[in-house]
Amino acid sequence: DAGVTQSPTHLIKTRGQQVTLRCSPISGHKSVSWYQQVLGQGPQFIFQYYEKEERGRGNFPDRFSARQFPNYSSELNVNALLLGDSALYLCASSLLPNEKLFFGSGTQLSVL
């Protein structure tokens, strides 16, 4: 069975640009969460979506947004990129919001 898949795996952008990251959950999983992991730190919660609705949001500016599609895949959008947005962005899925999380390998975003 395929695990959580994220695309692209690596991305280089310049300051001020916009980026879209994609996540496909494990088949049958309806809940998707996004985390940001800066080098040397633990993952930090950004969003959770369940049944296409936002269930939780972390302490991130409005430049960060996300959505979940009818097939339960999800996109994370970041506008007006800053150097500090450089990080590994992780997607995790679960059957239901309070079930075990399965993480993808992440998208490494570098902002120059």
Add this chain to the structure above:
Amino acid sequence: AQSVSQHNHHVILSEAASLELGCNYSYGGTVNLFWYVQYPGQHLQLLLKYFSGDPLVKGIKGFEAEFIKSKFSFNLRKPSVQWSDTAEYFCAVNPSWGGNEKLTFGTGTRLTIIP
């Protein structure tokens, strides 16, 4: 808001040594507690979790953790480590009412096992 502290940033052990990684959390209510592991080149995966009941929980690959409520601690242990345990270990917490959303992670402990 909750927070998690992992005081050991890098631990180096020889094979067969015993392991204990510290984790302390800060939160005013009841919590769920987790340990995640990230092996080199692999994604984060759940090692073990505590929701309620027996404070001593056993996970995969011979790991266990003990929840001590009075100390706000959830230390990870393994009696005899192997070279394959080399990885980054993250402690995480979320409020019991919150399910899995808003997991708060510690900064991680890098474990290096010397053959």
